[in-house]
Amino acid sequence: MNTWEAFCEKWIPLLEMEMRMAVGEPAHPSERFFYGMLAYHLGWVDERFQPARYDAGKRIRPMLCLLACAACDGDPAQALPAAAAIELLHNFSLIHDDIQDRSETRRGRPTVWVLWGIPQAINAGDALFTIARQALWRLKARHVTLERILEVAQCFDAACLQLTQGQYLDLLFETAERVTVEEYLRMIRGKTAALLRAAVGIGARLAGHPPEDLEAFGEMLGMAFQIQDDLLGIWGDPAVTGKPVADDLRARKKTMPIVLAMERIPDFAERYRNPQIPVEVLIEDITRSGARAEAEAMVATFTQKALAALECADLRHPYWKVLRDLVQVMLSRVR
């Protein structure tokens, strides 16, 4: 059955195995705690490093890499090391994100820095970043040519750099008085879209398919995904998101609906800074200004662009429809 769910059901266990191989095991008792922190973050052990199974996220990025490879007539098994690298990279960025945002929980568990302190958490992130890249070298054992491995490694590194550039803007925006739509789009292109773009592009490359259209698909999908996430941060159903109503608003995050409201309402930037103004009033402001509708229209536009790029790629394998349907899966997801 060619569905995203069926694809994930088949490939996630293989991805997990590949990730575990990449992370490896302590070679010496002194490294037990070092590896324990990584395994904890990846959802494999509890905080006393006892084996356990926790929610580890939906593995969307690596599955997208494998699916793109399959849809381009490649063998997803060959792409497993790259998919593992992408998921490990994403997880490294979460460890550092949590320190930067002072987030105390992730997926219902205390974050690494809360349990073991900021210095060890910075270092655990650096270790996972290294391991992510090392995972790529396993492509050799999958008989990928050296030329292609190098090409993939360069794509991967380029995405890493874009990730840090996006993160830099995101951190900058926290203290900025205002943020323009253009600046915000630049930020999410780096922070969210670059990795989805790389995931799909690397999948295509490993299948020997020209990557450009699929990269555009991944990038547009990433943009739609992030703005949808921003909408959920304000109007998401707490019963579904597991977070309080309008959580992002309470934290005064400058997400897309806010950036749009700042452009539409002259004194909104000032009002948003004012802790006296109740969240309900702000929400009312944003909706009435048309900012909510505009953000929704942006999601629709990026989605259309993603689908158009996918059409351009002109894939013949039946899996292309799974890629197409994935757009709906991702955009109808809960946070």
Place this chain on the structure above:
Amino acid sequence: MNTWEAFCEKWIPLLEMEMRMAVGEPAHPSERFFYGMLAYHLGWVDERFQPARYDAGKRIRPMLCLLACAACDGDPAQALPAAAAIELLHNFSLIHDDIQDRSETRRGRPTVWVLWGIPQAINAGDALFTIARQALWRLKARHVTLERILEVAQCFDAACLQLTQGQYLDLLFETAERVTVEEYLRMIRGKTAALLRAAVGIGARLAGHPPEDLEAFGEMLGMAFQIQDDLLGIWGDPAVTGKPVADDLRARKKTMPIVLAMERIPDFAERYRNPQIPVEVLIEDITRSGARAEAEAMVATFTQKALAALECADLRHPYWKVLRDLVQVMLSRVR
């Protein structure tokens, strides 16, 4: 003239150029601050991002890489991208180190986190880590074979992982009641020796020379270098080190002389934790116990091992003598 100084005088400017090429420039005005933080840390600009020239360290690691390449009859110019990668990697680790240790100055200037906050400093480190790896890809333009580039990249990544393992132990030791000599040696093998080992090994590989003996040379040199640094942290001349007398002791760091004193004096661990006991008394204890002499003997032993490994490598190029002399240069250095 075949001396370390002459070699550095010739190659440091070329290394600097290679590093600047690797770091690159902002592609958009919004990235000016992002690149500015990196350039500041590398000593290229002041804190308002105006071009300047600051002490940027002695570039020992990259010069060692180039010299090893030359001593193995290779062309150091071919190794420049790898040397740049090694120096950028070292600098990435310093940005994160400074956060972890809460160090407020480095080479006489405020550290990145002091100027721009911990979140941006973590991210600047991540960016420099990425750029370090990207620097390696420039080996292609130097006509290094793909096979060798991949081999070098794997060595580089292995050193990165060892670096994080060493750093993890170092952070752990801060709060540990006691640290054994074996544990301490394991820590510095990762934190200091792994990168020197990789620098020399990569230089040899790029010259097409079997790397094993030179890697052993680099590792032993790194061990000697670190313990010598530990000795200077207690007995270094403040006029030369630029730091107060016994700076490491005041910070209650557990460096090699301390670890040895803990093994030799039953209540030293306890006394060391006691802030009432004057530094002068602790120094007297360490010397009298023989811990200082033992640490000095360790430096001598690792130095001999380094020189023996260098002999084994059986290099024919006159530069091998510069490598040999470098051991003295490094061990007689000021902090």
